[in-house]
Amino acid sequence: MYQNRTDDFQDIRDAVRALCAEFPDSYHREIDEARAYPEAFVDALTRAGWMAALIPEAYGGSGLGLGEASIIMEEINRAGGNSGACHGQMYNMNTLVRHGSEEQKQRILPKLASGELRLQSMGVTEPTTGTDTTRIRTTAVRKGDRYVVNGQKVWISRVQHSDLMILLARTTPLAEVKKKSEGLSIFLVDIKAAMAGGMTVQPIRNMVNHETNELFFENLEIPAENLIGEEGQGFKYILTGLNAERTLIAAECIGDGYWFTDRVTAYVSEREVFGRPIGQNQGVQFPIAEAYIEIEAANLMREKACRLYDAGAPCGAEANMAKYLAAKASWEAANACLQFHGGFGFAAEYDVERKFRETRLYQVAPISTNLILSYVAEHVLGLPRSF
Numbered sequence: 564m565y566q567n568r569t570d571d572f573q574d575i576r577d578a579v580r581a582l583c584a585e586f587p588d589s590y591h592r593e594i595d596e597a598r599a600y601p602e603a604f605v606d607a608l609t610r611a612g613w614m615a616a617l618i619p620e621a622y623g624g625s626g627l628g629l630g631e632a633s634i635i636m637e638e639i640n641r642a643g644g645n646s647g648a649c650h651g652q653m654y655n656m657n658t659l660v661r662h663g664s665e666e667q668k669q670r671i672l673p674k675l676a677s678g679e680l681r682l683q684s685m686g687v688t689e690p691t692t693g694t695d696t697t698r699i700r701t702t703a704v705r706k707g708d709r710y711v712v713n714g715q716k717v718w719i720s721r722v723q724h725s726d727l728m729i730l731l732a733r734t735t736p737l738a739e740v741k742k743k744s745e746g747l748s749i750f751l752v753d754i755k756a757a758m759a760g761g762m763t764v765q766p767i768r769n770m771v772n773h774e775t776n777e778l779f780f781e782n783l784e785i786p787a788e789n790l791i792g793e794e795g796q797g798f799k800y801i802l803t804g805l806n807a808e809r810t811l812i813a814a815e816c817i818g819d820g821y822w823f824t825d826r827v828t829a830y831v832s833e834r835e836v837f838g839r840p841i842g843q844n845q846g847v848q849f850p851i852a853e854a855y856i857e858i859e860a861a862n863l864m865r866e867k868a869c870r871l872y873d874a875g876a877p878c879g880a881e882a883n884m885a886k887y888l889a890a891k892a893s894w895e896a897a898n899a900c901l902q903f904h905g906g907f908g909f910a911a912e913y914d915v916e917r918k919f920r921e922t923r924l925y926q927v928a929p930i931s932t933n934l935i936l937s938y939v940a941e942h943v944l945g946l947p948r949s950f
């Protein structure tokens with residue numbers, strides 16, 4: 564059940580909805596139960612050109628903006644799917660489009676647009692440093708025409724379903740840089756070549772069906788031509804991807820939020836207890852209405868973040884705030900949906916428990932709620948730095 568709210572992106576919404584309708588709840592449920600990858604679904608999105616949304620037309624893509632990309636992600640989640648299987652391609656794409664060399668763009672973008680290659684992975688997080696990204700310990704040392712990488716990453720998603728990964732590594736030791744954000748670089752890693760020698764992949768079984776891994780690098784060699792942008796400036800470049808990622812995740816949460824409010828509204832309108840629909844009770848109505856209001860508000864911040872991002876303007880605050888508001892709203896909606904389904908909320912066949920688990924992730928990843936509050940306190944309000 565979709566509410567009849569329309570916006571400038573209605574054509575995209577309708578097309579993505581039509582594609583998603585070919586993959587009903589049962590498809591996503593079975594994939595979740597089997598801990599499998601939704602190969603057929605991602606292939607269909609690729610064939611329809613949605614995974615190439617952010618690739619400029621000159622390189623074979625559709626040249627759309629983050630606003631449109633976020634609608635695609637929203638609609639996938641709103642239809643009961645989980646964009647986590649494929650959103651990496653969207654936010655990684657912009658890092659390459661904005662900071663890659665012309666040679667890299669010519670070499671890679673047309674193949675991403677045609678679906679011949681996938682760029683679904685980004686390797687940033689490390690086990691010993693967590694959110695303190697500038698202290699990562701993975702190093703890349705230049706030796707002639709190659710970089711040699713050593714270190715470890717954790718929670719690196721979709722490695723098994725990607726051909727390329729954007730990897731963040733330290734190229735100048737922390738002790739030798741003026742600012743801790745300097746001396747970090749990003750590289751394009753050919754995953755198959757890396758798995759053949761230099762990179763070991765260890766899957767992590769987790770609460771949701773999110774294909775994610777621990778990676779170990781031992782003298783992994785990367786051709787120097789795979790450095791993106793200037794050596795030492797990688798942290799700045801990766802932020803482009805992270806702001807896009809946060810905005811897209813906000814859209815996914817908004818999609819989840821509408822899914823929960825749609826489902827629970829339909830359920831409480833029909834379910835009769837004490838001789839009347841449970842949705843007639845204000846104790847049931849109010850939490851659903853409250854979640855809906857919060858989703859709508861988060862949506863406004865998502866739209867603002869997309870507008871700024873697409874205009875090339877600073878959008879760190881808006882991207883973070885959109886993700887914060889949307890993750891909070893989808894979680895409120897998830898709780899209301901589970902609660903008012905009563906016992907049935909726990910039955911896999913209703914899909915509520917699956918979506919509930921999936922949307923819980925967004926309080927923690929790709930950035931935790933506390934770190935967003937800290938960003939706003941320090942970078943927007945100018946409060947003293949706490950770390």
Ligand SMILES: Cc1cc2nc3c(=O)[nH]c(=O)nc-3n(C[C@H](O)[C@H](O)[C@H](O)COP(=O)(O)OP(=O)(O)OC[C@H]3O[C@@H](n4cnc5c(N)ncnc54)[C@H](O)[C@@H]3O)c2cc1C
Pocket residue numbers: 684685686687688692693694695717718719720721769773775924927928929930931932933934937950
């Ligand atoms: C399913 C999944 C998929 C992921 N995919 C990827 C991926 O593809 N690529 C990638 O690079 N990473 C990925 N991640 C990692 C994710 O981005 C991190 O888990 C997340 O940023 C939190 O980092 P952490 O787990 O190291 O937590 P920590 O940094 O150890 O933090 C733990 C908790 O402490 C709190 N905390 C820490 N410092 C402070 C502070 N100063 N003030 C207040 N609170 C604080 C945090 O809010 C958090 O709740 C993924 C994670 C998951 C779970």
